[in-house]
Amino acid sequence: MDIKDLKKALWTEVRYVLLDMDGTLLDKYFDDYFWEHLVPEKYAEKHNITFGRAREELLKKYKAHERTLNWTDIDFWSQELDLDIPALKEQIRHLIEVHPHVEDFLRELNAAGKKVFLVTNAHYKTLKIKLRKTRIGGYFHRAVTSFEMGYPKEDVRFWQRTEKVLGFKKERSFFVDDSEEILKTAREFGIKYVVLKTRANSKEEEEACTGEFPAVRDFKELLP
Numbered sequence: 001m002d003i004k005d006l007k008k009a010l011w012t013e014v015r016y017v018l019l020d021m022d023g024t025l026l027d028k029y030f031d032d033y034f035w036e037h038l039v040p041e042k043y044a045e046k047h048n049i050t051f052g053r054a055r056e057e058l059l060k061k062y063k064a065h066e067r068t069l070n071w072t073d074i075d076f077w078s079q080e081l082d083l084d085i086p087a088l089k090e091q092i093r094h095l096i097e098v099h100p101h102v103e104d105f106l107r108e109l110n111a112a113g114k115k116v117f118l119v120t121n122a123h124y125k126t127l128k129i130k131l132r133k134t135r136i137g138g139y140f141h142r143a144v145t146s147f148e149m150g151y152p153k154e155d156v157r158f159w160q161r162t163e164k165v166l167g168f169k170k171e172r173s174f175f176v177d178d179s180e181e182i183l184k185t186a187r188e189f190g191i192k193y194v195v196l197k198t199r200a201n202s203k204e205e206e207e208a209c210t211g212e213f214p215a216v217r218d219f220k221e222l223l224p
Contacts, residue, residue, distance in 0.1 A: 027099055097202075155185065
């Protein structure tokens with residue numbers, strides 16, 4: 001199904017719209033800068049090592065916890081790295097930005113009477129910081145985090161629990177995420193319409209995608 005058909009389905013057949021946050025609605029530049037620059041800088045200062053060595057060590061640590069709840073658990077990382085991760089996030093919260101046309105899209109969904117849900121792997125403390133800065137929280141009927149569900153979105157059990165909590169119907173649901181792996185899990189679970197959001201980080205070259213999923217670069221492509 002191409003984007004034209006998906007867009008038509010979105011505004012006619014779809015009742016439930018599930019949206020990822022980081023990289024999808026919000027520019028991933030904040031997260032990439034935070035974990036790849038600011039945290040290594042503070043870690044290097046703390047351990048009196050070079051930035052390069054700190055970054056190398058941290059990337060290995062991050063990798064070891066990919067696809068687990070620890071991956072985005074800022075309390076876990078505060079303990080693991082002996083750094084106040086929530087305080088560091090607050091320091092650079094001015095870098096948190098909404099992608100272009102996201103608010104227009106959310107407004108149109110609400111006006112059309114869709115049930116709009118935020119589904120994120122982000123830690124609830126991170127979610128709070130970001131919703132306070134962007135004020136997009138008012139557009140959602142409910143937000144669920146992987147911590148609340150007990151599994152990351154890459155795990156089909158996340159979707160099984162989320163379906164029970166939110167009460168959406170798979171065959172009338174539309175899901176947008178910037179991760180192909182997560183989209184695969186959602187599709188495997190049975191969500192009928194899944195879309196890849198490309199250009200997650202506006203300051204970087206667009207990452208190559210497999211072409212397995214219909215993709216949008218900007219939410220204006222989905223506006224009615």
